[in-house]
Amino acid sequence: MRLRNSVCALALFALAAGPAPAAEDFRLVFIAYQNPDQLVDNVEPVVEYLEARLGVGVKAYVATDYAAVVEALRGETADAGFMGPLQYVLAHQEAGAYPILGEVYSGSSTYVSRIFVRKDSGIESVEQLKDHSIAFVDPLSSSGYMYPLDVFRQQGLIDHRDDADAFFGRIYFAGGDEQAIRAVYNGFVDAAGIGQYSFTLLRPEERDQMVAIGESRPIPSHCVVVRKGADPELVDGLREALLALNDGPNRNLLEQLYNVDGYVEVDHSTYAGVAELAKEYGFVRE
Amino acid sequence: MALCLAIFCDHPATAHIVPPEELHPITESYRRLGFFLQLRPLPSSEVARDVERIAAELEALDAERASAFARAARPLVESLDPATELEPNEQLTARRALFELATRALAAALETQLADARASLADYGAARRSLDLARQLWEAFEVEIRAADPQTFVELGRCWLELSSALGHPGVLGVGVVAPDSAAFAEDADELARYLRINFGEAYRVAEAGTFAPVPRQRSDPERAVELPIRLPPGANLNKQLPRPRQVLNMATRGVDERETTLIALGDMGFDSSFIFGEPARSLALSCNTCHNKSITNPGFFIPGLSSRPGGLDVSSSFFAPHANNGHFDPIDIPDLRGIRFTAPYGRNGRFDSLREFIRNVIVNEFNGPEPDPTLLDGLIAYMLEFDFLPNPLLGADGRLTDAASAAAKAGEEIFNREFEQMGGHSCASCHLPSDHFLDRRRHDIGTVAGAEENSRDGALDTPTLLSSLYTAPYFADGSQPTLRSVNEWFNDHYELGLGETELEQLTAYVETVGSGVDAYEDTLHTLEAELEEFSFFLSTYEFLKQRQHSELIAITFKTIALEIRAHKWDVQDPSQMPTLDHMASLMDAAGEALQQGDWAAVDAGVQEYRRVYAENPQLR
Structure with a gap:
């Protein structure tokens, strides 16, 4: 299992070979966490559905990292894309992109990060992690770095991310959710700060060895983001088409859209907390 | 978050379903190869397939090394073909040589990826891809390293974390950029490469006969006994089906609380317990219920090398009970146990008249368990005798269709009862007696089993019931027929019955009606x-x-x-x-x-x- 294992090449992979998209085509970038080729196959019915709903051609692209999605929106080589909360904040700041829909999982449009340790570690609170090692996912991850770090900030243990090096004995960036949670399970590190669902990457019998000792503030879920200046009519059409999947006859297509439960409407204010935190941690400019 | 959820958190109710490991194709084939090489008989065609897969995948990483691997491995694979008839000691030597070759090739490929990552540190994407690939190859070794040398396992685990951290981060639009740490990367890459060369390099040898697993040669504590975990190969699936099939227990249908039926409750426990079996079934948490989920066949059950298709297993192999290995690969389709009190004799070839003997054989000789306590056997029998067929309002007590059945099914009923000269004047109903649960309790050789030799008389199989059969695909003792329609087509072709499309459809409608039932699955x-x-x-x-x-x-x-x-x-x-x-x-x-x-x-x-x-x-x- 490789989950958001890495931020790989900044290349976009064209979904369909052939001529360049027509000017009126709507261009949508999917992020491939794992197997780009598989995603290409998976999103085909989604593309067909959107074409029927929007009444224009839809060109889908697959990117292997968020930077490529943000870059595509900024460079206007894509009209919309899927991304995480922190990446959205950066896309908004750098390119004026804005979110239209948030993903819903397990009935919620938010999730949390947790600090996991082994049950047999004797560590019962985040304070006890002073001078201990911790694994995060990625230095630019919302749930795998910024929000877990905020758990320590909320407890008054650090003031800024630059303080983290002094608080922890060692910080690692494991490169993926599973690598981070397994690093704790296997005893490579004392703790991991990761999104709540990373826990379920362990096998059931392994989960019993783990316990969460800290939990972050709610994080708004990943979102569908459109570029500044995108055709408002098509943006409305995209919003309505994806919202129609929540209860409609094409609900099965959600399986191809990262298996979300559905979508909710969002705007920039939904991510205001993320933006604020990103500023406080120096991820975005004041 | 998205993919985590996509795979694991889509619905909490399916959380007990263990998702398959997703491994790099080389790692997957290597692990499977190790599993195959311990089996007797050797699944030689599957060995060949995985060796070729390793070679093909290596080709994309290091063409020269892949070519060398293929050149050395292919003669060994050919020598392991049953037609070669190697002596047992020669067989073992070839098996070991093949595994050692694959192990060394994998370790070398891993080392190459580490070197590639190191060489491309200036290009984060390229370095990350090489490092991720190296780590995926590492998964071929880590379970054994952990078991054999826990201390080194942790030290090397930290090396991987150091490597990942040392890659730095390119940021997004210039934000969050972290420069790579070349010196740190080099130090840990060197340590891993050194470990690989020492333990899985040219000097690597299979640790002991029959253990085709990469046990490291040098360990922190050489005196420490190495206990490798029992594992199934990649591709194995012991998960039960969802939605769960509806079990019909006769006493429960009558409103009896199972807490009042002690022997039945004991049998229920035994049926669900892996502790009545021996190793390796016990460690794999395999019970009667794994294959016969609530008495119903588990159509997804599959173990590479031991199953020829999902829903089947060779229960006389060297893996689960070496002492009872019959020496040849003969997987059977897992039988449905509904209505078992009416379906004697037992076993696909009807070799056990007594359910007691059949159950004992499953425990002792198929899954290596200790001699079962007589009370436990009584319990298992009592429980299994409660397994009922699904109720079927389309069938009368005499086995004839009721008025509620479709016209097509009724037309098919006539065909089912039609005597065919090509079948010796018999009809389908001659063996599948409608008035007696659609079976005759006899064994017949209808030509579906390849005999041990020409004119041998070892192909007879027990007549299976058709009741509740709509939900137990695939069909035939070896599971070779995917649908009831294909079964009918087989009979039509094999006996040259001359049924046209319409009659085939009618016959299928009839058999499907007979095999149907109310509420086959839980809601x-x-x-x-x-x-x-x-x-x-x-x-x-x-x-x-x-x-x-x-x-x-x-x-x-x-x-x-x-x-x-x-x-x-x-x-x-x-x-x-x-x-x-x-x-x-x-x-x-x-x-x-x-x-x-x-x-x-x-x-x-x-x-x-x-x-x-x-x-x-x-x-x-």
């Missing part, structure tokens, strides 16, 4: 509550077993409940109940320990506390 994916109720049935046998001084069966009951709670607790819909479930499992652990100590008062107290907790938590029911 919920949530299984925890039903499982917990079943555990209360298991525990209802405690007083009886204590009175009869069956300590061993009590211990099995406690262990089974604890194991099952831990396996199913992830299905819980209300996470706040998790501590209660953990507590219930712990109570069973503690009761088992008290039993070992002979502290009956503590055992009694543990059982009563479990019952109290269950009774006082209606959310769990």
Whole structure:
């Protein structure tokens, strides 16, 4: 299992070979966490559905990292894309992109990060992690770095991310959710700060060895983001088409859209907390 | 978050379904190769397939090395073909040589990827791809390293974290850029490469005969005994089907509480317990219920090298019970056990007239268990005799279709009863007697089994019932027919019955009608509550077993409940109940320990506390 294992090449992979998209085509970038080729196959019915709903051609692209999605929106080589909360904040700041829909999982449009340790570690609170090692996912991850770090900030243990090096004995960036949670399970590190669902990457019998000792503030879920200046009519059409999947006859297509439960409407204010935190941690400019 | 959820968190109710490991193709084939090489007989075509897959995947990484691997491996694979008829010691030598070759090739490929990552540190994407690939190849070794040398396993695990951190980060649009740390990367890459060369390089040899697993040559504590975990190969699937098939227990249908039927409850426990089997089934948590989920065939069950298709298994192989290996690959389609009290004789070839003998053979000779306690056998029989077919309003008591059946099915009923000269004047109904559960309790050789030699008489199989068969695909003893329609086509072709398309459709409509039933599947994916109720049935046998001084069966009951709670607790819909479930499992652990100590008062107290907790938590029911 490789989950958001890495931020790989900044290349976009064209979904369909052939001529360049027509000017009126709507261009949508999917992020491939794992197997780009598989995603290409998976999103085909989604593309067909959107074409029927929007009444224009839809060109889908697959990117292997968020930077490529943000870059595509900024460079206007894509009209919309899927991304995480922190990446959205950066896309908004750098390119004026804005979110239209948030993903819903397990009935919620938010999730949390947790600090996991082994049950047999004797560590019962985040304070006890002073001078201990911790694994995060990625230095630019919302749930795998910024929000877990905020758990320590909320407890008054650090003031800024630059303080983290002094608080922890060692910080690692494991490169993926599973690598981070397994690093704790296997005893490579004392703790991991990761999104709540990373826990379920362990096998059931392994989960019993783990316990969460800290939990972050709610994080708004990943979102569908459109570029500044995108055709408002098509943006409305995209919003309505994806919202129609929540209860409609094409609900099965959600399986191809990262298996979300559905979508909710969002705007920039939904991510205001993320933006604020990103500023406080120096991820975005004041 | 998205992909995590996509794979694991789509629905809490399916949390007990263990998703397959997703491995790099080289790692996957290598692990499977190790599993295959221990089997007797050797699944030589599957060995060849995985060797070629390793070679092809290596080609993309290092063409020269891939070519060298293929050149050396292919003659070994050819020598292992049954037609070559190698002597046993030559066979073993070839198996070992093949595994050593693959191990060295994998280690070398891993080292190359580390070097590539190091060389491309200036290009984050390229370095990350090489490092990720190296780590995926590492998964071929890490289970054995962990088991053989836990200390080094942790040290090397930190190396991987150091490597990942040393890559730095390119940021997004210039934000969050972290420069790579070349020196740190080089140090840890060198350490890993050194470890690989020492342990899995040119000097690597299979540790001991029959253990085709990459046990490191040098260990922190050479005196420490190496106990490798029992594992199935990649591609194995022991998950039960969802939605869960509806079990029809005769006494339960009559409104009887299983807590009132001690022997049946004991059999229910035994049916769900891997502890009545021996190794390796026990460590793999494999029970009767794994293959016969609530008496119904598990269509997804599959073990590479031991199954020819999903829903089948060679139960006379060297893996589960080496002493009872019959030496040839003969997987059978897992039979459905509904209505088993009407379907004697047992076994696909009807070799057991007695259900008792059949069950004992499964425990002792198919899954390597100890001689079963007679009371346990009584229980298993009592439980299995309650397995009913699905009720079917389209069939009368005499086995004839009712008026509610379709016209096509009724037309098919005539064909089913039609005598064909090509079948010796018999009809389908001659063997599948409608008035007697659609079987005749006889064995017939209809030409579906390849004999041991020309004109041999070893191809006869027991006539299977057609009742409830619509839900038990695939069909035939080897599972070679995917649908009831294809079964009919086989008979039509094999016996040249001359049925046209319309008659084939009618015959299929009839057989499907006979094989259908009411509510074949449960209407919920949530299984925890039903499982917990079943555990209360298991525990209802405690007083009886204590009175009869069956300590061993009590211990099995406690262990089974604890194991099952831990396996199913992830299905819980209300996470706040998790501590209660953990507590219930712990109570069973503690009761088992008290039993070992002979502290009956503590055992009694543990059982009563479990019952109290269950009774006082209606959310769990």
